[in-house]
Amino acid sequence: MLERFIEWLLHTLxxxxxxxxIALMAMESSILPVPSELxxxxxxxxxxxxxxxxxxxLLCGVVGSVIGALANYYGAQLIGRPLIQRYGRYVLLTExxxxxxxxxxxxxxxxxxxxxxxxxxxRHLISIPAGLHRMPLPKFIAYTAAGAAxxxxxxxxxxxxxxxxxxxxxSEEIHRYATWALLALIPLSLVAILIYVRRRK
Numbered sequence: 001m002l003e004r005f006i007e008w009l010l011h012t013l014x015x016x017x018x019x020x021x022i023a024l025m026a027m028e029s030s031i032l033p034v035p036s037e038l039x040x041x042x043x044x045x046x047x048x049x050x051x052x053x054x055x056x057x058l059l060c061g062v063v064g065s066v067i068g069a070l071a072n073y074y075g076a077q078l079i080g081r082p083l084i085q086r087y088g089r090y091v092l093l094t095e096x097x098x099x100x101x102x103x104x105x106x107x108x109x110x111x112x113x114x115x116x117x118x119x120x121x122x123r124h125l126i127s128i129p130a131g132l133h134r135m136p137l138p139k140f141i142a143y144t145a146a147g148a149a150x151x152x153x154x155x156x157x158x159x160x161x162x163x164x165x166x167x168x169x170x171s172e173e174i175h176r177y178a179t180w181a182l183l184a185l186i187p188l189s190l191v192a193i194l195i196y197v198r199r200r201k
Contacts, residue, residue, distance in 0.1 A: 012042075013046065014052075019060075021040075021060040021064060022061075022067065025060070025061045025064025028065070029065040029067070029123075031072065032068075036155060039061070040155035041155050041156070041158050043057040044157060044158060044162075044163065045159040049163055062148045062149050065151075069113075069144045070141075073137075075128075076127070077131045097125055098125065100122065101129055102129045102132075104116055104129075105130065105133065112130075113140055113143040114143040114146050117147025
């Protein structure tokens with residue numbers, strides 16, 4: 001069953017091509033439930049097979065992420081917090097997750113739009129408090145693109161590695177490499193936070 005799903009996913013991403021990467025990552029970066037973990041690794045796989053360009057696919061992933069983040073950013077400004085709180089649940093935006101993203105933004109400031117791209121749930125919603133607080137647009141785009149580039153690069157590299165080593169396409173191996181990649185995010189996040197704290201001081 002898992003092998004069939006992987007095969008379907010791989011060929012779907014290949015058929016969608018670069019525009020599909022942008023569209024899916026834009027959805028992933030907004031409030032729509034499209035996991036980036038199901039988008040970028042297959043792209044990396046096809047890059048390893050020579051069917052796609054790794055740099056171009058990565059660029060498409062980042063562009064899509066920024067587009068989706070901008071949708072949340074402007075949506076938050078236009079709609080406002082009261083309406084988001086009242087009607088957010090109808091688009092899978094729970095009060096708990098909204099508060100979580102707002103706390104994250106309040107604790108870490110504008111750089112949270114970079115750091116937040118590396119954490120589940122926060123990654124999808126961090127653009128909303130940025131929009132509500134009217135974070136300067138150039139800074140928002142720069143931080144969002146930087147965080148998305150790191151995350152997309154990790155996921156694409158995982159797929160690229162698996163594409164070069166067909167023998168490891170087993171569920172337990174996939175989980176193992178995904179775990180290593182997620183663990184690698186911890187020191188990266190700590191470094192980013194340390195830089196931010198030192199700049200504030």
